[in-house]
Amino acid sequence: TQLLEQSPQFLSIQEGENLTVYCNSSSVFSSLQWYRQEPGEGPVLLVTVVTGGEVKKLKRLTFQFGDARKDSSLHITAAQPGDTGLYLCAGASGGSYIPTFGRGTSLIVHP
Amino acid sequence: DAGVIQSPRHEVTEMGQEVTLRCKPISGHDYLFWYRQTMMRGLELLIYFNNNVPIDDSGMPEDRFSAKMPNASFSTLKIQPSEPRDSAVYFCASSFSGGSDTEAFFGQGTRLTVV
Numbered sequence: 751t752q753l754l755e756q757s758p759q760f761l762s763i764q765e766g767e768n769l770t771v772y773c774n775s776s777s778v779f780s781s782l783q784w785y786r787q788e789p790g791e792g793p794v795l796l797v798t799v800v801t802g803g804e805v806k807k808l809k810r811l812t813f814q815f816g817d818a819r820k821d822s823s824l825h826i827t828a829a830q831p832g833d834t835g836l837y838l839c840a841g842a843s844g845g846s847y848i849p850t851f852g853r854g855t856s857l858i859v860h861p
Numbered sequence: 862d863a864g865v866i867q868s869p870r871h872e873v874t875e876m877g878q879e880v881t882l883r884c885k886p887i888s889g890h891d892y893l894f895w896y897r898q899t900m901m902r903g904l905e906l907l908i909y910f911n912n913n914v915p916i917d918d919s920g921m922p923e924d925r926f927s928a929k930m931p932n933a934s935f936s937t938l939k940i941q942p943s944e945p946r947d948s949a950v951y952f953c954a955s956s957f958s959g960g961s962d963t964e965a966f967f968g969q970g971t972r973l974t975v976v
Binding site for chain 1: 865892894896902903904906909917952954956958962963964965967968969970
């Protein structure tokens with residue numbers, strides 16, 4: 751079983767602050783994804799990274815895949831209340847897309 | 862497409878009763894996944910199907926759990942008999958085998974409470 755460890759588990763910040771959450775594993779992944787889940791809903795994909803060292807930006811969100819393809823980070827600049835949710839990373843390896851999820855980081859952004 | 866559709870949204874049942882959760886995947890998707898989400902264990906993969914065939918059910922916790930996919934547009938997850946520790950949110954997701962940038966589309970989940 752490929753384990754994905756996410757940190758921190760919980761994060762409570764004020765609007766306007768910056769934050770970084772992490773996803774780490776001892777396994778190598780062919781791709782790594784970040785999903786966001788809002789209360790009462792299923793996870794929704796934010797981004798997929800596939801190349802070691804890759805950096806992708808989605809408005810105020812910056813995603814990075816580690817050089818060894820074992821870890822990833824998500825940085826949010828100037829967080830807003832609308833960023834509140836559970837951020838999940840999911841890894842897949844081999845030729846099939848069978849996502850294995852970390853336990854997530856629960857983010858609350860206070861107005 | 863309406864997305865992945867799960868029913869019911871909420872289910873409350875007594876211990877020992879049979880529970881059946883239902884899922885309609887997105888048309889054209891060839892993978893279907895059943896996950897269980899709890900605070901303690903996060904989002905766990907229970908079983909997945911490829912072209913309606915169960916491929917890996919190693920995540921199914923016990924023989925009380927079973928899943929079927931009789932056709933490409935329908936799947937069920939059954940718990941018989943149910944126990945209080947089965948209380949969780951159960952998600953169905955589907956995807957198309959398009960390579961490393963494929964994404965899983967999730968339903969809204971079924972919140973199961975066993976009392």
